[in-house]
Amino acid sequence: SAAQRKLNIALRDPPELAAMAGIRPDNRGTEVPGWPSSQYHSLTDELVDNGSSYGCVKTRVTMDMTRPLTEYFISAAHNSYLEGNQVTGKSGTITIKRSLTLGCRVLELDCWDSGKGCPLLCGPKKAPVVCTHGGTLTSTVPFADCCVAARDYAFVTSKYPVIINLDLHVGEAGLAHIAEVVQDVFGEQLYTNAEHTEFPSPEALQRRILLRASVAEAPILKSLVAVVKIGRKDMEEARKVSRKVETMSSVSVSYVENKVDAMLECNSDDQLSQSELQDRLSSFRTMARRHLVRVYPDGIRVDSSNFCPWSMWFAGASLATLNWQVWDRDVMTNLAFFRENGACGYVLKPQWLMNEPGHEMRWATLVAQPVGYRSGEPKRKGRVDLKMCVHGTVDNVRQPARESEPWTVARLKLKNGMDYKIDSVEPHRVCVAPEIGVLTVWIEHWKCDGMVCISLRSLRAGRWWFPVLNRNGVVRSDASHNDWLAMDVHLEVLSKSPIRGGR
Helix, strand or coil: CHHHHHHHHHCCCHHHHHHHCCCCCCCCCCCCCCCCHHHCEEHHHHHHHHCCEECCEECCCCCCCCCCHHHEEEEEECCCCECCCCCCCCECCHHHHHHHHCCCCEEEEEEEECCCCCCCCCCCCCCCEEECCCCCCCCCEEHHHHHHHHHHHCCCCCCCCEEEEEEEECCHHHHHHHHHHHHHHHHHHEECCCCCCCCCCCCCCCCCEEEEECCCCCHHHCCCEEEEEECHHHHHHHHHHCCHHHHCCCEEEEEEHHHHHHHHCCCCCCHHHHHHHHHHHHHHHHHHHHCEEEEECCCCCCCCCCCCCHHHHHHCCCEEEECCCCCCHHHHHHHHHHHCCCCCCEEECCCCCCCCCCCCCCCEEEEEEEEEEECCCCCCCEEEEEEEEEECEHHHHHCCCCCCCCEEEEEEEECCCCEEECCCCCCEEEEECCCCCEEEEEEECCCCCEEEEEECCCCCCEEEEEECEECCCCCCCCHHHCCEEEEEEEEEECCCCCCCCCC
8 A cells, every 4th residue: 555655665774764864875986977977976975985974964963962952943743643634634653653764853642532533433442542633534543552653763763852742632531541651651761850940952861752741731741741831822921920931941832833924924125124023033032942932834734735944943943843744845845954963853053043142143155056967767758847946045034934936947858868967057146044044956857756955054065966855755775766966066155144134
């Protein structure tokens, strides 16, 4: 079945897990006929030579992992139990296993008493609590099965902590069942110390699992919950009467995407609008420095589509949660962004975002130029469009709620061949903030779409061969049958900000 094929992709040995992230240590020295090898760097050569990076992507953790959790962007999932859309889709554990295998560190489980999540469906026998999208026709999966899958795959590719967000719609018996299951399944891996003066670091929480829930709704879980969930309105009300919420480091708050977009909305480029935008951002970022802020997709996305996580990162939100069961541009952008720190699921926020004195947003001119393309299928014919998209530009910073639109940079006509030079494309120059910038190139063909996605934070100048990820987010196990894109890339740091006020 299609679901089983997806599962087979997710459940691979460690060498092939690297391939899923676009890393191919077993194909060093791939020859590309038509171009002198001395002019091109193979990504796999770079990986084997120094063991730390390929092209622009780190393959091991290089950032400081001893800072509090609030100082990191954390790769996060929404409705992790779903394998399809949010109205009629199937529930199961495949998405949990796959997302954890690819470095996701935050799961979400909607917990319902069996049979109550949807009046038309009953939960599995002997499963008092199930996970399902309540009020819809989605199927159910036992809560215990989801916990077992999370335990078994939590630390396959990353040793850093996993946070499980529990959305509770159960009675007293259901809460007691949840408490019993999480203790039995996770055992000593479950981190229960919520009395910390500040959030612990990923380093201190290696191989630990943290629960995130509202203890006001479930006092029986209070001793098991490490991250206290509080409603946005409750937090705003608490601020009016007390500063207790400001000092509770274990507090987290959730926002729906359209609330953050409304905050980031700026209707013009005049100084007044930019000043208002900075005031909103300053307030949001102040909260995000003290608490874990989670942003989740709008409920109108019934097809499980996603928002672009870039604007949420720019606002300072630690958790930009995405629907990982849908492999779209936004999930792939997220993957590229987190690969920059070894795909461990944690990326340290820029110092300017943490408001550290003396640190301002850095700017650079990005020069990117596709120069060659290799088709993994010699008999493939038809037109291929190469479309480029950059997140983190001056326009993005001025209008954070407005998504970057891709533009066509080259068109190739595939014939009976494999290798194509791209001579007619002019270098594309754009001003970006490299610490949060992402470059994406889409390869659109009538029968096979693929993409190359690169975090700009550690981009190094050069001419590189990038493996093209297919629409399932994987590189083919046989490199000779995979598509490759050659690009010249370069970043030139600017000494002066192109935006008045610096950011």
